[in-house]
Amino acid sequence: xxxxxxxxxxxxxKSVREFAERxxxxxxxxxxxxxxxxxxxxxxxxxxxxxxxxxxxxxxGGGGRYLxxxxxxxxxxRVSGAVAFFVAVNYLPIIAIERNGTEExxxxxxxxxxxxxxxxxxxxxxxxxxxxxxxIYCTARLEGDHYVCNGRxxxxxxxxxxxxxxxxxxxxxxxxxxxxxxxxxxxxEGYSTPPPWPLxxxxxxxxxxxxxxxxxxxxENLLGGKNKGYPVLLDTIAVGKVDVSGAMLxxxxxxxxxxxxxxxxxxxxxxxxxxxxxxxxxxAEMASEVEAARWLFYRSMNLVDHGMQTLQSQAICKLFNxxxxxxxxxxxxxxHGDYGYTKEFKAERLYRDAKFGGIVEGSNEVQRVIIARxxxxx
Amino acid sequence: xxxxGMNIIVCIKQVPDTSQVKMDPETGxxxxxxxxSIINPExxxxxxxxxxxxxxxxxxxxxxAMGPPQAEDALREALAMGVDEAILLTDKAxxxxxxxxxxxxxxxAIKKLGDFDLILCGRQALDGxxxxxxxxxxxxxxxxxxxxxxxxxxxxxxxxAERALEDGHEVMETKLPALVTAIKDLNTPRIxxxxxxxxxxxxxxxxxxxxxxxxxxxxxxGLRGSPTRIRKAYPPELKSxxxxxxxxxxxxxxxxxxxxxxxxxxx
Numbered sequence: 001x002x003x004x005x006x007x008x009x010x011x012x013x014k015s016v017r018e019f020a021e022r023x024x025x026x027x028x029x030x031x032x033x034x035x036x037x038x039x040x041x042x043x044x045x046x047x048x049x050x051x052x053x054x055x056x057x058x059x060x061g062g063g064g065r066y067l068x069x070x071x072x073x074x075x076x077x078r079v080s081g082a083v084a085f086f087v088a089v090n091y092l093p094i095i096a097i098e099r100n101g102t103e104e105x106x107x108x109x110x111x112x113x114x115x116x117x118x119x120x121x122x123x124x125x126x127x128x129x130x131x132x133x134x135x136i137y138c139t140a141r142l143e144g145d146h147y148v149c150n151g152r153x154x155x156x157x158x159x160x161x162x163x164x165x166x167x168x169x170x171x172x173x174x175x176x177x178x179x180x181x182x183x184x185x186x187x188x189e190g191y192s193t194p195p196p197w198p199l200x201x202x203x204x205x206x207x208x209x210x211x212x213x214x215x216x217x218x219x220e221n222l223l224g225g226k227n228k229g230y231p232v233l234l235d236t237i238a239v240g241k242v243d244v245s246g247a248m249l250x251x252x253x254x255x256x257x258x259x260x261x262x263x264x265x266x267x268x269x270x271x272x273x274x275x276x277x278x279x280x281x282x283x284a285e286m287a288s289e290v291e292a293a294r295w296l297f298y299r300s301m302n303l304v305d306h307g308m309q310t311l312q313s314q315a316i317c318k319l320f321n322x323x324x325x326x327x328x329x330x331x332x333x334x335x336h337g338d339y340g341y342t343k344e345f346k347a348e349r350l351y352r353d354a355k356f357g358g359i360v361e362g363s364n365e366v367q368r369v370i371i372a373r374x375x376x377x378x
Numbered sequence: 379x380x381x382x383g384m385n386i387i388v389c390i391k392q393v394p395d396t397s398q399v400k401m402d403p404e405t406g407x408x409x410x411x412x413x414x415s416i417i418n419p420e421x422x423x424x425x426x427x428x429x430x431x432x433x434x435x436x437x438x439x440x441x442x443a444m445g446p447p448q449a450e451d452a453l454r455e456a457l458a459m460g461v462d463e464a465i466l467l468t469d470k471a472x473x474x475x476x477x478x479x480x481x482x483x484x485x486x487a488i489k490k491l492g493d494f495d496l497i498l499c500g501r502q503a504l505d506g507x508x509x510x511x512x513x514x515x516x517x518x519x520x521x522x523x524x525x526x527x528x529x530x531x532x533x534x535x536x537x538x539a540e541r542a543l544e545d546g547h548e549v550m551e552t553k554l555p556a557l558v559t560a561i562k563d564l565n566t567p568r569i570x571x572x573x574x575x576x577x578x579x580x581x582x583x584x585x586x587x588x589x590x591x592x593x594x595x596x597x598x599x600g601l602r603g604s605p606t607r608i609r610k611a612y613p614p615e616l617k618s619x620x621x622x623x624x625x626x627x628x629x630x631x632x633x634x635x636x637x638x639x640x641x642x643x644x645x
Contacts, residue, residue, distance in 0.1 A: 007451055008576065008579040008580075011451075011454065011455055011458065011570070011575050011578075011579075012572055012575050015569045015570050015571075015572075015575065049571035053572055062572040062576075063572075063576065064572045064573075068572055
């Protein structure tokens with residue numbers, strides 16, 4: 001067992017940190033204020049090679065590992081949670097296609113996704129469910145060599161950007177798990193997105209519903225086989241879920257960074273408040289929690305690299321990191337006192353951003369169900 | 379310029395990230411323990427310029443570093459930035475070198491490499507701040523030099539550079555081969571991608587040379603070859619002064635300030 005990063009891994013981590021500090025840090029307040037990713041940032045993320053890290057080089061990817069992706073998402077989230085999710089979501093179609101697609105599908109769709117020419121999305125959730133395939137009502141009906149798709153999808157990140165989306169649609173009888181995954185182009189005829197949902201946090205991340213009205217998808221874009229959508233979903237999420245864990249880790253680390261800066265600078269009775277034991281206790285707890293979250297996350301990504309991940313292992317990581325981020329950010333606000341409740345300090349934003357982790361890609365409660373069922377089934 | 383494109387040599391140094399270094403008040407030395415090492419910032423500007431010139435005119439970039447074995451990390455990063463070959467000069471005999479012994483050693487390593495068109499160095503190293511190695515190296519190799527370069531243009535076998543001065547700049551032109559020292563205004567160093575980092579570690583080589591590999595006089599290298607002796611290093615003493623806060627209207631405060639400056643004969 002080796003918990004030390006190699007020189008190569010350290011240099012990559014340092015490089016992403018430098019990218020985040022150089023390119024994202026000057027924009028983080030603008031992203032928060034304008035609630036959008038500024039023009040010009042996406043090409044920079046693409047040029048830095050951050051869209052296709054673990055994908056194979058022959059598809060335009062970086063030829064790296066999921067551990068590389070883990071460090072990248074963590075470092076980006078340390079500066080901007082919104083940009084981290086923007087990048088992380090892009091990986092869901094990449095993962096889905098690379099693991100379930102035909103050679104033709106990989107060659108056709110992966111290069112543009114891996115190089116940021118097309119922005120990826122992944123849509124399962126509908127008004128009635130976010131995880132149960134029997135409750136999917138959007139339909140895909142085969143007509144000649146195309147599927148005709150109808151219905152409404154909800155809460156899809158990056159859905160309004162041009163690019164490629166994985167849509168989970170009903171191809172079998174209602175109330176059965178017979179759904180299929182499709183690779184589709186966004187913003188074509190029959191595909192539309194209403195304005196984004198106003199969100200509590202992660203301003204800049206664009207989450208919209210999707211209206212499908214007789215949208216046509218070529219039959220060859222069926223991913224993983226007819227009525228085999230649910231396994232594609234589970235397989236993709238088992239890998240993709242850890243991206244959320246990475247973003248939560250980055251947010252928690254930032255909350256710790258901001259708190260350290262604050263407690264060393266803020267004085268009371270003539271000395272920095274870091275001299276007070278109550279403050280030290282909170283800092284020690286936060287540092288311990290962030291450290292635990294980091295290594296659980298790296299371990300989870302390492303499992304993916306070895307093809308050993310399970311729904312349970314990834315659910316444990318996601319649950320833990322979401323709750324740690326929430327807790328650490330809450331402590332950051334406490335340490336900042338009144339200032340922590342103002343928008344003058346980052347703690348307030350981080351606390352709102354961290355809340356997303358316990359909701360997205362299966363809430364904390366769903367993760368508990370997954371973990372408990374898996375453990376108890378033996 | 380050689381017909382096969384530009385042959386560029388970049389001298390780099392691995393330094394402690396001084397933004398994270400503290401000084402031991404007892405000994406006056408830097409506390410390096412646990413402090414990450416980085417490529418000297420202005421050496422990264424030199425590397426970037428070399429890679430840009432190679433991309434424009436084709437050719438080859440060789441990076442040289444003198445230092446302990448762990449300086450290989452700096453050279454790997456240089457390789458990830460696009461450098462083609464990397465030479466590490468490492469030997470206990472090189473240890474303790476001042477700028478004179480360093481430029482002498484680098485000079486001999488460069489002589490061993492053979493023909494080149496351009497040598498690029500950072501202006502000065504973060505840990506020493508002498509800005510001497512570049513100019514000394516140029517003297518040793520009998521090359522024309524341009525220091526403090528903030529812009530470089532190549533035109534055939536001539537180099538034109540803008541040299542930053544305190545209150546402006548001057549444009550200098552010289553024939554190649556030449557030596558140029560870079561400042562941070564020269565460019566923005568690229569950040570290596572994952573693919574480039576993997577290539578730097580898995581497909582490229584760092585060649586190690588010891589004192590025996592280059593034609594040097596052992597009395598002119600390392601501590602023995604260094605005329606400089608540091609008697610004492612200490613952080614500057616902080617002098618606390620009196621603070622006076624002026625009050626009143628803007629005009630009153632301006633008037634009071636002028637009066638005090640005149641009183642001290644500063645106006």
